[in-house]
Structure formats: C-alpha cells, structure tokens
Amino acid sequence: MNREQIMIKERVKTAQPVVCDAPNEQKYGDSPQGLIKYLIVGIVFGIVFTKAEIISWFRIQEMFRLQSFFMYGVIGSAILVGILSVQLIKRFNIKTIQGEKVVLHDKEFRKGQIIGGFIFGLGWAITGACPGPIFAQIGSGFSVVLVTLLSAIAGTWLYGKFSHKLPN
C-alpha cells in the first residue's frame, strides 16, 4: 500500500459512516427488470405522500405548532406497522423473494445524530419537506422545489467534503 492509499484509508476512517445508511444487502446484483419493482413501490409511495397531503408545507407547520394530530398519526402508525413487520420477519425468519435471509443493521450512536438531526429539523420546518416529499412536491407541479433539491444535493456534498473535520 503506498502512502496515498494509507492516507485515504485514514481519512475514510474519520469520515464515518462510509457504509451506506440505507444499505442494499441483496447478494446478487439487480437486473434492469428487477429494478422496476422499486419504481412501482416508489410510485405508490409518492401517491400516498401526495394524497395524504404529507407533502404540504401547511401539514408540517401544523405538526410543529402542535395544532393537528395528523402528522403524528401518520408517523406513529407507520412506525407501529414497521415494528410489527420487522418483528414478524425476525421471529418467523421470513426470507426475501430471492430466498435470502433478511439483513438488518444496528445503528451506532454518533454525535451527528444530535447535531445533524437538529440541522435537518431546521430545514424540515423551513421547506415543509423531508427528502421524500421533496421529490413528490416536484412531481406535483411545484417545479421551484427543484432548487431545494439541488441545494440539498449541494448540502450533502458539503457534508461529505468536510465530514472528517466535524465532531462525530
């Protein structure tokens, strides 16, 4: 290993996490046809987001002003269904449709979850959107949100660029 490679390796270590936060643990690569199912899940998801008006700036304001139960109901029931499903998958060792064992990762505590989480919360209240709704807002015809998306990509890039200098 030459010096440059060692340096990169060290930088990688400090720039945690280099692993993907939403990992793909499927052993075999996805074929283009295999990817269509994620497009369909995404489309259904986008319709739900839009029809339940979760993508509305006003819903997020109602939530942060504690003036409506709606978003708490959405997030709370989503988590409940998620917990039940994950428990069922674990208990009955349900396999993927390819027959693989489902792999779940434990999240490691880092300071970033507090600092980064707070920063994201500030942005969530301004834009009235978390990353999912940003895409659905654009699809719904609010084309100016493309600027928000480009900024969010830039923000992600800035984090990657300076992550090794940030407390974590």
Add this chain to the structure above:
Amino acid sequence: MEQLIETIKQPWPWYVAGPLIGLTVPLLLLLGNKSFGISSSLRHICAACVPAKIPFFTYNWRKETWNLVFVVGILIGGFIATTFFANPEAITVAASTQEDLRALGITNFTQLLPQEIFTWDNLFTGKGLVFFVLGGLLIGFGTRYAGGCTSGHAIMGLSNLQWPSLIATISFMAGGFTMTHLLMPYIMAWVQ
C-alpha cells in the same frame, strides 16, 4: 368505479397513509434485502455526478441504483396523484395554524404549498434564498450528518428498535420546533 375514484380523490386520512408508509419497510426488505431510506439517494447522486475524489463519495453507487429508481418513482407518484386524483377542494388547514401564519404574512391557503413563497418569481429574493437555497442545504447537510432522515431513522430505525434513531428523531423535532417558534418570525419579517 366512479364512486371509488371520487373517494380516492378526497384527502387520505392518517390511518390509511401511515400504515401504508410503514409497510414500505417490510416490502423493501422482502423484495430485495433493502433498508428503507430516502436521503441516501442524495449521496448516491453526489457519488455518481461529483465524487471529486472525496472518500465519502467513493463507493460503488451502482449497487444502490434501486434507491435512485425509488425516488424517481416518488416523483412520478406525485405527478400521477396530482394529475389524475387531485382533490378539487382547497386544502384544509387547522384554524389555529391559519391564524398563526396570517400573523407571519401567509394568507393563501388554497394549495399544498403557500403561494406567497413557493414560486419561481421568488427565486432571487430573500424568500428564495431562505426557503429554497438555505432550506435545501440544511436538509442535505443535516440528514447526511445524522445518517438518515425521517424515513431512515424515524421509520426504518425505530421499526428496528434502534435507540440512536430515537435520538435522531428527537433531534429532528427539536430542530423543527426551534425553527417554527424561535426563528421563523424573524425570517418572515426579514423576507417581507
């Protein structure tokens, strides 16, 4: 059939939307061992388009193509819902929220996003700078620093009973409350 479409056009209640969103977690796991998360797509876009030899963006993003396909699907879903199943009525916003927002100068409650802010005309003004540019930067920077967003932490992480995700979710809410109650009045006064 017509009646069904009429029903679909109405805004969906939380007890329909929430469980459907929750079902995304087992669906993605069982369809192909994928962990639910949306903000990661922003990282994959960086890795694919502008990696700039930054270690954080130097990985095999092609393996995560599914995540990019998924967010394109969300965009198409937004288009389908608005084009074919749009609610003909204006959005219902809580009276107390309307009152609070009127005090901040937001009076148009007809669309999903306030028309005083979310238009191209505002792009090169204080509103555009804060609501699109700064807001987007905070979302992108914050989610990656936290290692996930509402989907990756609040829904996927909590579904798997991960306590760091609970801390992240509490931090998201703390940031949102701070912006709404402490900073928003100053921001709205500045951009008017």
